[in-house]
Amino acid sequence: xxxxxxxxxxxxxxxxxxxxxxxxxxxxxxxxxxxxxxxxxxxxxxxxxxxxxxxxxxxxxxxxxxxxxxxxxxxxxxxxxxxxxxxxxxxxxxxxxxxxxxxxxxxxxxxxxxxxxxxxxxxxxxxxxxxxxxxxxxxxxx
Numbered sequence: 001x002x003x004x005x006x007x008x009x010x011x012x013x014x015x016x017x018x019x020x021x022x023x024x025x026x027x028x029x030x031x032x033x034x035x036x037x038x039x040x041x042x043x044x045x046x047x048x049x050x051x052x053x054x055x056x057x058x059x060x061x062x063x064x065x066x067x068x069x070x071x072x073x074x075x076x077x078x079x080x081x082x083x084x085x086x087x088x089x090x091x092x093x094x095x096x097x098x099x100x101x102x103x104x105x106x107x108x109x110x111x112x113x114x115x116x117x118x119x120x121x122x123x124x125x126x127x128x129x130x131x132x133x134x135x136x137x138x139x140x141x142x
Contacts, residue, residue, distance in 0.1 A: 007086040010105065011095060013117055015044035020089070023096035030096040041100050049104035057104035059113045069103045076102060083109050088091040 011017050023030040035041045037049060037110060052140040061067075068079055073094040080087045081131070085105065088100050108114040 007081065007084055007088045010080075010098070010101065011049045013044075013088065015047065016042070016095075016097065016101070019097050019100070020043055020095055027096075030099065032099055035100065041097075045101060045104055048107050048117045049101070051107070052116040053100055053103060056107055056113065059107060062112060065112075069106045073098055073102070080105070085109070093130055 010118065011020055019029070028034060029038065032053070042054075045052050049056075071079070071137055076098070077094050087095055087102070087105075089095055104114050105116075108116045
């Protein structure tokens with residue numbers, strides 16, 4: 001299934017793909033306890049969102065907060081997509097490192113704490129649009 005082009009991908013943020021690859025090679029890297037042994041996880045989070053997972057965990061939530069960050073990761077995938085973010089890999093599975101970044105992303109998305117990283121718009125041509133235009137041109141020639 002193709003992804004909608006409008007979704008921003010977590011794995012495209014600087015450093016996230018490298019951390020995801022490390023989690024693929026060593027399963028323990030994806031565990032929350034790995035942050036203590038691997039400072040590069042917090043460094044990546046700080047650079048992308050302006051806060052670490054520990055800071056996000058300690059940050060007070062508004063009274064209307066729905067606790068979305070505590071949902072199972074599979075449920076969060078759909079919620080993130082509704083907010084315009086793809087937090088899956090190329091096989092549509094939740095990123096192994098999602099638990100390292102989900103709280104920061106939720107807080108930043110909702111404007112509670114941190115910030116969303118700048119990502120330039122995707123300027124690649126739309127393959128559907130170009131093929132439809134070519135088909136219309138052929139149709140008019142008939």
